[in-house]
Amino acid sequence: MKIMIELEEALEIVLDRIQSVETECISLADAYYRVLAQDVASQIDMPPFARSPLDGYAYRATDADPRPLRLKVVSEIPAGTFSERVIDSGEAAKIFTGAPIPPGANCVVRMEDTESVSDKVTILCPVSPDSNIVHKGEEIREGDILLKQGFHLTPPAIGLFAAVGLDQVNVYRRPRVGVLSTGSELMDVGQPLNPGKIYNSNSYTLRGMLMEAGCDVQVIPIVSDQIEDTLEALEKVAEADVIITTGGASVGDYDIMRHALAEFGCEMLFWKLNLKPGTPVSVGQKGKQFFFSLSGNPAAAMVTFELLVRPVLRKLAGRSTPEEGEFPVKMASSFGKAGKQRRFLRGQAVFKDGEIWADLALAQGSGILRSMIGSHLLIDVPANHGPVEVGERLMARWIAEWES
Ligand SMILES: Nc1nc2c(c(=O)[nH]1)N[C@H]1C(S)=C(S)[C@@H](COP(=O)(O)OP(=O)(O)OC[C@H]3O[C@@H](n4cnc5c(N)ncnc54)[C@H](O)[C@@H]3O)O[C@H]1N2
Numbered sequence: 001m002k003i004m005i006e007l008e009e010a011l012e013i014v015l016d017r018i019q020s021v022e023t024e025c026i027s028l029a030d031a032y033y034r035v036l037a038q039d040v041a042s043q044i045d046m047p048p049f050a051r052s053p054l055d056g057y058a059y060r061a062t063d064a065d066p067r068p069l070r071l072k073v074v075s076e077i078p079a080g081t082f083s084e085r086v087i088d089s090g091e092a093a094k095i096f097t098g099a100p101i102p103p104g105a106n107c108v109v110r111m112e113d114t115e116s117v118s119d120k121v122t123i124l125c126p127v128s129p130d131s132n133i134v135h136k137g138e139e140i141r142e143g144d145i146l147l148k149q150g151f152h153l154t155p156p157a158i159g160l161f162a163a164v165g166l167d168q169v170n171v172y173r174r175p176r177v178g179v180l181s182t183g184s185e186l187m188d189v190g191q192p193l194n195p196g197k198i199y200n201s202n203s204y205t206l207r208g209m210l211m212e213a214g215c216d217v218q219v220i221p222i223v224s225d226q227i228e229d230t231l232e233a234l235e236k237v238a239e240a241d242v243i244i245t246t247g248g249a250s251v252g253d254y255d256i257m258r259h260a261l262a263e264f265g266c267e268m269l270f271w272k273l274n275l276k277p278g279t280p281v282s283v284g285q286k287g288k289q290f291f292f293s294l295s296g297n298p299a300a301a302m303v304t305f306e307l308l309v310r311p312v313l314r315k316l317a318g319r320s321t322p323e324e325g326e327f328p329v330k331m332a333s334s335f336g337k338a339g340k341q342r343r344f345l346r347g348q349a350v351f352k353d354g355e356i357w358a359d360l361a362l363a364q365g366s367g368i369l370r371s372m373i374g375s376h377l378l379i380d381v382p383a384n385h386g387p388v389e390v391g392e393r394l395m396a397r398w399i400a401e402w403e404s
């Protein structure tokens, strides 16, 4: 087993091994935020017919129309109707926004530029041929690829499918993720704290982060620091694609998680990432299941979830759109403790003078969950950097899911 590796190597090891989950066909209305499992082509032209973008009059324009132009109104075409009456020269159809252009007409003039009396209309400002016509297939042609496999189905994507009449979509099933918090000091909420105990927050934070990432989450009740109890708990998540544990990841006598995983039958891929917070991460694989043992420290667990687990979940979920990556920020706060290891600091983006400034959370300790509230940047301080100064430029990642 490799020990103390760089984040990029860890990602490569796991991403190389993990496959996307199976696919299923579901109704469009259930497909919000699911991941498309195949390229989807349009079965129709959009719009399906040439239409008017205005309320006004459709007529047959020439390049030499007199001004004003007097026409006889021979039909009326509200949206949702279809008129077969051919418009000859000297004639007009009263037409409404979204209605089909009648045969023979080649333009629309807006209502405000006309005057009508009984069945006559005067076009005060005649328009040139082809004015104000939305052509058939102008937005989408039959056979066009609308979205590609791996696309995350946001509301506009679902709307686009609805616009071309799609009622079923082939998507990846939701990844199933088990969450297990270990630690003999942990108690669940809803009971008074006993001496030496703390409430389990990691299961709650992770459950929400996983729900947001589109996973089906199974939270297992708290487990003690005993290998036997941990093995018993791991049996309960046989259906999960990924299991995330927190606690018992480090070097203490009670830090049993990587031993428990090995005893459970996992091939251990590595232990420890060369970064802070969250150094003592290990990852194991048993068949198709991947086990992430994260630090019990709440902020460390969240940070390593973002850096390591989320990209893996994206691949598992079938997503193919690239991650946002890092961008430069200017430091609005200093940080004295940057040392030998690469470190990710938590902070908030502040827009000032056309630049993004990173304002650090007041406390950066691995155990300080409150530092995550309001933070949505992870500022990447390289190894051996020394103190971080105000005004210095560093790279950062935007964690959209943490925005408040
Ligand atoms: N001698 C050494 N000690 C430690 C080292 C080391 O290298 N040598 N590494 C430190 C670092 S860095 C970290 S990070 C932690 C990792 O500890 P574990 O993953 O073994 O986690 P625990 O000891 O179980 O817990 C750490 C901390 O977090 C609290 N905790 C645990 N689970 C939860 C939960 N579900 N909800 C809320 N809080 C939780 C726990 O009570 C501890 O206070 O090890 C250092 N030690």
Ligand code: MOO
Pocket: 275, 276, 277, 278, 279, 280, 295, 297, 300, 366, 367
């Ligand atoms: O790796 Mo640990 O720095 O305390 O989270």
